[in-house]
Amino acid sequence: MTLAELSAADRHRAIAGTFTDRVRAAKAWDAPAPVDGWTARDVVRHLVEWFPGFLAGGSGIDLPRGPGVDDDPVAAWQAQADGVQAVLDDPATAGRTFSNPHTGDLPLDRAIDQFYTTDVFMHTWDLARATGQDDRLDADYSALLITGMEPMEELIRNSGQYGPRVPVPAGADAQTRLLGFIGRDPFWTA
Numbered sequence: 001m002t003l004a005e006l007s008a009a010d011r012h013r014a015i016a017g018t019f020t021d022r023v024r025a026a027k028a029w030d031a032p033a034p035v036d037g038w039t040a041r042d043v044v045r046h047l048v049e050w051f052p053g054f055l056a057g058g059s060g061i062d063l064p065r066g067p068g069v070d071d072d073p074v075a076a077w078q079a080q081a082d083g084v085q086a087v088l089d090d091p092a093t094a095g096r097t098f099s100n101p102h103t104g105d106l107p108l109d110r111a112i113d114q115f116y117t118t119d120v121f122m123h124t125w126d127l128a129r130a131t132g133q134d135d136r137l138d139a140d141y142s143a144l145l146i147t148g149m150e151p152m153e154e155l156i157r158n159s160g161q162y163g164p165r166v167p168v169p170a171g172a173d174a175q176t177r178l179l180g181f182i183g184r185d186p187f188w189t190a
Contacts, residue, residue, distance in 0.1 A: 003141040008113035009088035015121045016081040022124060023077045026131040033130035034188040040130040043123050045069040048080050051116050058098040059108055061087060088112060122182060129188060143174035146181055
């Protein structure tokens with residue numbers, strides 16, 4: 001079964017699992033990351049810090065907090081990943097709604113999948129590249145994302161969440177195109 005065919009809960013389990021593997025194997029938390037001004041630790045910090053408030057504001061759900069990223073990035077990430085997975089695995093989640101003035105009302109599991117799990121997927125490359133690990137992303141899911149994002153480029157760029165598009169070679173694979181689209185230099189090295 002491909003990532004695209006999985007439920008939101010199973011897709012998070014798979015994507016967060018890959019990110020968790022990269023977090024656990026990271027050795028140099030202060031290594032520069034592909035996002036300008038970020039370190040490997042900042043990649044984890046970004047995911048751990050933006051999502052809890054977004055989730056609470058749109059659903060009233062408060063995720064359990066782990067230690068701070070500066071103290072223990074591995075435990076901070078694990079607490080968040082486990083908390084999100086528990087929400088997605090909870091049978092009551094199927095009947096809950098996420099409400100946000102920018103997104104409107106969405107089923108809660110879809111909102112988590114669309115905004116958070118996708119972000120974890122893309123930031124897996126950042127962390128892997130910063131820490132010298134396997135940075136390959138699932139090719140089919142990369143293709144699905146870039147195909148879905150390109151028609152909304154103006155809206156996405158205006159959100160301020162992505163940097164300017166980085167040109168990539170003609171005929172580039174889906175991962176390379178996705179990275180360029182979100183403002184990453186796919187050929188970046190520390």
